[in-house]
Amino acid sequence: MAQASIPPTETARKGVRLALQMLQEPGKAGALAVAMGVSDATISRIKNERLEEVAALCAHLGVKWVPADHKCVSRETFDFLTRTHQRVMQQAPQLVWESDE
Numbered sequence: 400m401a402q403a404s405i406p407p408t409e410t411a412r413k414g415v416r417l418a419l420q421m422l423q424e425p426g427k428a429g430a431l432a433v434a435m436g437v438s439d440a441t442i443s444r445i446k447n448e449r450l451e452e453v454a455a456l457c458a459h460l461g462v463k464w465v466p467a468d469h470k471c472v473s474r475e476t477f478d479f480l481t482r483t484h485q486r487v488m489q490q491a492p493q494l495v496w497e498s499d500e
C-alpha cells in the first residue's frame with residue numbers, strides 16, 4: 400500500500416508550521432536562545448528570515464521534522480502496520496462482545 404510521496408514544498412510547509420507552533424509556547428523562544436547560546440533577536444531573525452529556507456533545504460534532502468516525543472518507522476513497517484490494522488478492523492464487529500448488563 401504505497402502512498403504517493405509528498406512534494407518537498409509541502410514537507411517544508413509542514414515543517415515551518417510545526418516550528419512556528421512550537422515557538423508559540425510561552426517562554427519557548429527564550430529557552431531556545433539560551434540553549435543555543437544566542438540572543439532572543441537571533442532566534443527572531445532565524446524564525447522570520449531563515450526558517451522557510453532551512454525547512455526547504457531539509458525537505459529537499461528528504462528530512463522531515465517531527466516532535467521529539469514521536470516515533471518514526473520505516474515505510475515497510477508503516478505499510479505492515481497499516482495492513483494489519485485494516486485486517487483487524489475488518490474483523491472488529493466479530494471481536495466486540497456484548498456487555499453483561
